[in-house]
Amino acid sequence: MVDMLDRGIGQLSRIPPLPPFTTPEEVVADALPLLDAPSRITVTDAAERALRVPVAGKWSAYDRSVTPYTIEPQDISQSRRFKGVVFVGPSQSGKSQMLLSVSAHAITCAPGPVQLIHMTKTDADAWVEEKLDPAISNSPLLQERLGKAREDSTFSRKRFKGMRLGIGYPVANQLSSRSQRMVLLTDYDHMPQRLGPKDAPEASPWGMALQRIRTFLSRGCVFAESTPAFPVDEDKARDANPLEPHLMPATTGGIVNLYNEGTRARWFWECLDCAEYFEPTYERLSYNRDLDPGEAGDQAHMVCPHCGSVIHHRQKAEMNRRAGQRHGGWLHESREVDEATGKRRLVRIDDPAIRNTPFASYALNGAAATFASWSALVERYETARRKMEEDGDDLDFAGVHYTEIGVPYRRGGDEDDDALTLEDLRRNPLRISKGLAPAWARFVTVMVDVQGNRFEVMVMAWGAEGERVAIDRFAIHQPPDDAPRAKGDDGKYRAVDPGRYAEDAAVIAELADRVYPVEGAEWGLKPLAVVIDFNGPAGWSDNAEKFWRKQARAGRGGRFYLSIGRGGFNQRDRVWHEAPERASGGGKGRGIKLLNMAVDRLKDSVTAALGRTDTPINAQHVPAWMETEHLAEHLAEKRGAKGWELKKGLIRNEGLDHSVQALALAEHLGLNRVNWEVPPEWCVAGLHNPNAVQLARPNQAEGASEPLEQARPRQINFLRRR
The missing domain is CATH 3.30.420 (Nucleotidyltransferase; domain 5)
Known part of the structure; x- marks a missing residue:
């Protein structure tokens, strides 16, 4: 009997100490910020205030001037006018960073349920471990609002004060029977395009996400970003209207078709010499196609289509910053037709004549992407093009269009003028x-x-x-x-x-x-x-x-x-x-x-x-x-x-x-x-x-x-x- 009592006393001595006493006043003070009205600041302002990002091996404050073309798309996610935002662009252009910025705004300024859908469960877990968790731990304002309980921070859920950030993957039960204020879809073209049973699919991830935000009325929004990954649908592409200047060729599926349903914005620069606007695209890069790919890339430069002025790669950052200050920037299609050109007039997002659609859509060409050098872009393009011409295999050439330039690839078909005949x-x-x-x-x-x-x-x-x-x-x-x-x-x-x-x-x-x-x-x-x-x-x-x-x-x-x-x-x-x-x-x-x-x-x-x-x-x-x-x-x-x-x-x-x-x-x-x-x-x-x-x-x-x-x-x- 004595042995049993002694054993019990020893076990009691190993019980960890109780947490410090918390007064009711402290509990109320901790909860009071949840009663504040949503802060009326933009997503970009919130990101600069609360978010830290890795730069050259260290964590620094978010800087809007690095990728100015992401400012409008991420800010418009809080608009009461648009139910969805679509962003098409090349890899490594800052697309996924927009989702972190939108999440940081929801955590610190406009609490509400947010769900992020990744390509697969494995990719979702990797994103949490490699991107989300480090961003939270290195951003004091985000870390302060993260719940302290063990179940508040898992691979599938992050609970912050007043809001919940869910992390999922594209299966029907992840996008069913839940109400979300924001649904964020990353790498959309690499998701299954139909969810549910194979014999009776329910809808696309985009369509199911739109159903999840209905209860939040005008405050709900679906944000999708991706590089294109589907080729041009030749049957539908033939029916394209040439009067619509920003319409992309219809594809066999994916985000390009979502972009075409939206306002169809393109990123424009203002020429330093003639002050005319033009879209910086790969086709406007000038170089000698007969040189070796590396040498061709080293001499690549942009040419203004209006005056022929030459823009060098070292000027790209300045051109993007000027565009972010409305010396260019995002221009959307309008409902009005310009009598001089016979095409739809281009307007800014706040113009009443903007195309009447519930989705704001954006397409960025790889030539304007911050983290892509023209020399590397030309080298990869020319290498893939010459390989295709040599052996007829266009897989690498298509990949350059999708991931490097950010445009759908049009494969040659049997009905082309140069199709072989007997x-x-x-x-x-x-x-x-x-x-x-x-x-x-x-x-x-x-x-x-x-x-x-x-x-x-x-x-x-x-x-x-x-x-x-x-x-x-x-x-x-x-x-x-x-x-x-x-x-x-x-x-x-x-x-x-x-x-x-x-x-x-x-x-x-x-x-x-x-x-x-x-x-x-x-x-x-x-x-x-x-x-x-x-x-x-x-x-x-x-x-x-x-x-x-x-x-x-x-x-x-x-x-x-x-x-x-x-x-x-x-x-x-x-x-x-x-x-x-x-x-x-x-x-x-x-x-x-x-x-x-x-x-x-x-x-x-x-x-x-x-x-x-x-x-x-x-x-x-x-x-x-x-x-x-x-x-x-x-x-x-x-x-x-x-x-x-x-x-x-x-x-x-x-x-x-x-x-x-x-x-x-x-x-x-x-x-x-x-x-x-x-x-x-x-x-x-x-x-x-x-x-x-x-x-x-x-x-x-x-x-x-x-x-x-x-x-x-x-x-x-x-x-x-x-």
Whole structure:
């Protein structure tokens, strides 16, 4: 009994001390500020009074002169006239800082529930930890108002005196059944554009956010900011009204369409020489496009469209500050039409003639963004443009438009004036016999497209710098002699059935051993590798795996690849070789590696290569022997906003698929990494190439089956490219 009492006394001695006594007067004094009427100051004034921001490694008071173009949009969030504010702009331009400024105003001046919606839960948590929490702890006025209880400061909620700041992510339950005075949407274009069940989506994040502020009447506001991330919708863009000077091309979704519904403001500078207004855009940067990207960027400068006056990058900060003082600034579209220009007149936000809409919308061009230098902007633009012109892949070029310039990207479509036609492809054919590789050939690849009753095969010869041409095209209809017979038939004339009979794939194995003579040489080339479509009729995937494993056991696994297409322009890479994580039925993934192809991006490159006539680099020549029906297969698809798709009424596209397989295989094997001054053995010209075979009858396709076994010469004889 004594032991129990002693143990209890010891435990009591470890109880932490009670908090100091608080008098009723102190409680009332702490709560009295909550009874104050909202402070009638702007968001920018409140930010300068209460907010600290990181500058050059230290925390300093918010300075409106750093990003003057954010003053009006963040201040207008408190307007009783507009229900929403939309801001479109490039990355690193101060867009997200506006949301902190609006939040600081709500905390210190106009208490009320505010909700911030980030792209995902992970991004929301990271934003709280890396941006919000440090800003609060380094801003004394914000820290003073933060609740002291443990649950007052979490990743999903911050409770301040008189207000609650919620942090969420775009799912339906985060934007349902709650009343908010302010809803802040950050990186809007990277959110799901439809929330709710897939079979019955409720609305967009913007639409659901507008419902949350209804109970606050004119005091409620939704603020959305983002870089654009959706391409131009060509069908809707054609209907744009040319009389509306600030209308952006309609996109397939996202914030640009919200901007078009608003007042459509653009940021203007006043020329220091002629005092005329103009919008500083990337198109008005002047530089020599023939220079290297870095050198072109160093000489970039802005030119006034009215008088031709030159504005250097060092003057950009001054031009922005002057615009913030109404020597330029934000100009919105009005309802009135200027008789002189035939376009809508441009007015300021307080003009009664401003466009009649409940949303104030703003679009900032990357050329005016504070934290973007013109030299870096031009360098990235030119690098991406030249890469697109070289290989036809415009993913990086589109990214520069979205994140660096802050405008939607308009991709070339099949209906463009410069779209390829059969006449274009036939105009400059490469005159070479079928089955014969050109003199500049360095290696050969074989591509197999699997159909229900045949194997469609194309052979491609490759030269230096990605130059290539098809040298053979045929279909395999007959199964091997030892394949199983069909029921009720002697099997002699049974067609290939890849999905049903695994044995039929044996006819593909011999493709790796064929030899293709090189024009003007006494040697030919065996294929470097064979790539086979992993998709096909039902049952083929399993049979394809059996075929590859059989070749691997024979030591030929490195000569054969199984390819699978991945649609969409935003794949992680153009080509990657790895085993699938999951099987098609959701079970354990296959134990073989597949050559994954970003087919839509690769089709861009193939189309560009077919149309390249001014240089052999990355050009895909059209052979004179190719039949029209096979040539037309390269033009069977059209490019849409989400990817390439068959044109109406067409079903044969094997030629395009073959070309995509060929490019994917060549890139995987290292085509883009080759130093053509000192190439590896597999792409040299001559018998030193491990795939080269000396022939009995050179320059004759039928002589390819009669190689002569001779010693290879010691010297590597490089063939001069055409």
